[in-house]
Amino acid sequence: MKSIDIVKLAYRALFERKTRAILTILGIVVGPLIITTITASVQGLSQSAINLILRDVSPEAIFVTPLNGYLSSYTITQLSHLDGVVYVVPFYTIPVTIYTSKGEISTTILSVNIYDLQKVLPGISISSGTAPSAQSYNQVAIGYDLQNPPSPNQPSLHLGQEISVSVVLPNGGQKTETLLVTGGLSDFDINLGTIIINKALIMSYSIGEEIYGTKYSGAIVLASSLQDVSKVVSEIHQYLGSYVSVNSAQDIVSFINQQVVSFNLLLLIVSSASFIVAFISVLTTMITSVVERTREIGLLMSLGFERRQVMLMFLSETTIMGIIGGGIGIIGGYFSSFLLASIASNSFKGRGGAFNVVPSISVEQLVFIFLAIIAITTVAGLIPAYRASKIEPAKALRYEV
Numbered sequence: 001m002k003s004i005d006i007v008k009l010a011y012r013a014l015f016e017r018k019t020r021a022i023l024t025i026l027g028i029v030v031g032p033l034i035i036t037t038i039t040a041s042v043q044g045l046s047q048s049a050i051n052l053i054l055r056d057v058s059p060e061a062i063f064v065t066p067l068n069g070y071l072s073s074y075t076i077t078q079l080s081h082l083d084g085v086v087y088v089v090p091f092y093t094i095p096v097t098i099y100t101s102k103g104e105i106s107t108t109i110l111s112v113n114i115y116d117l118q119k120v121l122p123g124i125s126i127s128s129g130t131a132p133s134a135q136s137y138n139q140v141a142i143g144y145d146l147q148n149p150p151s152p153n154q155p156s157l158h159l160g161q162e163i164s165v166s167v168v169l170p171n172g173g174q175k176t177e178t179l180l181v182t183g184g185l186s187d188f189d190i191n192l193g194t195i196i197i198n199k200a201l202i203m204s205y206s207i208g209e210e211i212y213g214t215k216y217s218g219a220i221v222l223a224s225s226l227q228d229v230s231k232v233v234s235e236i237h238q239y240l241g242s243y244v245s246v247n248s249a250q251d252i253v254s255f256i257n258q259q260v261v262s263f264n265l266l267l268l269i270v271s272s273a274s275f276i277v278a279f280i281s282v283l284t285t286m287i288t289s290v291v292e293r294t295r296e297i298g299l300l301m302s303l304g305f306e307r308r309q310v311m312l313m314f315l316s317e318t319t320i321m322g323i324i325g326g327g328i329g330i331i332g333g334y335f336s337s338f339l340l341a342s343i344a345s346n347s348f349k350g351r352g353g354a355f356n357v358v359p360s361i362s363v364e365q366l367v368f369i370f371l372a373i374i375a376i377t378t379v380a381g382l383i384p385a386y387r388a389s390k391i392e393p394a395k396a397l398r399y400e401v
Helices: 003-056 073-080 114-120 205-212 226-243 249-292 294-302 307-346 363-380 382-389 393-397
Strands: 061-066 085-100 103-111 126-129 139-142 162-168 174-185 201-203 218-223 244-248
Touching: 003 249, 003 307, 003 363, 061 226, 073 085, 073 218, 073 226, 085 114, 085 205, 103 205, 114 218, 174 201, 218 226, 226 244, 226 249, 244 249, 249 294, 249 307, 249 363, 249 382, 294 307, 294 393, 307 363, 307 382, 363 382
Parallel strands: 103 201, 139 174
Antiparallel strands: 061 218, 061 244, 085 103, 085 162, 085 218, 126 174, 139 201, 162 174
16 A cells, blocks of 8 residues: 555544544644744844834944943043044933922933934934024923823923923032923933933033033944944953943844843743643544554454554654644744734834834744644654554454443
8 A cells, every 4th residue: 555545544534533633633733833923923022122223223333331430531532543433422411300390300411412412323313393502501302201201190391391400510519400492302212321311301512511521421432334343342341441331232132132042942941841742642642542443453454554554554643633733833823923913012102103013933943843843743653653553453353442
């Protein structure tokens, strides 16, 4: 009898007991369904996060902040002279308290040339009004959350409003200033060190220079190319040592990728439980099937079936269940990942809907999951198939279930 005929016979025999076959296949479906859904969703989420970062932050940007104290003007000059550096954007951070009719808001002034800032952080933009002029001392652009507070009970600021703020001075003292809101920033979910841009006040470089002089809170260094980022980071570490914290956009991307790899390893460990369930489900189903079909096996062998053909028939049944279960699980998991992605995307709609999650899983990953579940179900059928092939025809024909 040809192998293809044995496979056809196995298929018919499998679905003669539809209820048992369907329940076993459902047990097989769970593993690839969960793995495909979570893998595609997590990889899509991470890729969307990376795209968001690289959209809002220049890939060549390097952030330099002192661990203690300040960066001097000499340090800024030296950074700008490093090989592979295009330019350096120094900035000041000034703690302030905003006084409103609804209460106080503790936040930070980011004093910087906003046009230079936009070169390294292209995602920062003025969505309404105008940016503070370069020489102004009282004009301010407000972060997204200050215009659109998350809670209705929190105070909000608006264009044209004059706000009273208490500025913390270098000597620890404070002075009160009146500022005019001339612009509002678009939503920017990436923080600059400890500065939450969405909750910050953006002012001209002049105000920071007036208060802090040449004591800078940090600097953003722009490398000439993506290939130069690692070299520039090494040069900064070599020049400033452990005095500063140095981070780049590429560090963030690498961190996200590392987390995805770690999650996938964890997922592999957890998903092994569902594979074990599938293995046991197939094993018990086929052992039961061999016992129930003992007389049928004996009849087939008496009609000329060889032992290897009997074994092939039972292995074919388990492989068919693996193919069907794996296929359904992968297809179902792929479409389920779009549901999860939609939920993740909708959760960010309140922030302007900029974060759009698209599931991502490679063909190689899908093929690996599919082959893995087929291999597991086939291996699970080895013992029952071997037992079936060892049944003696004479005893089998007299067997009563």
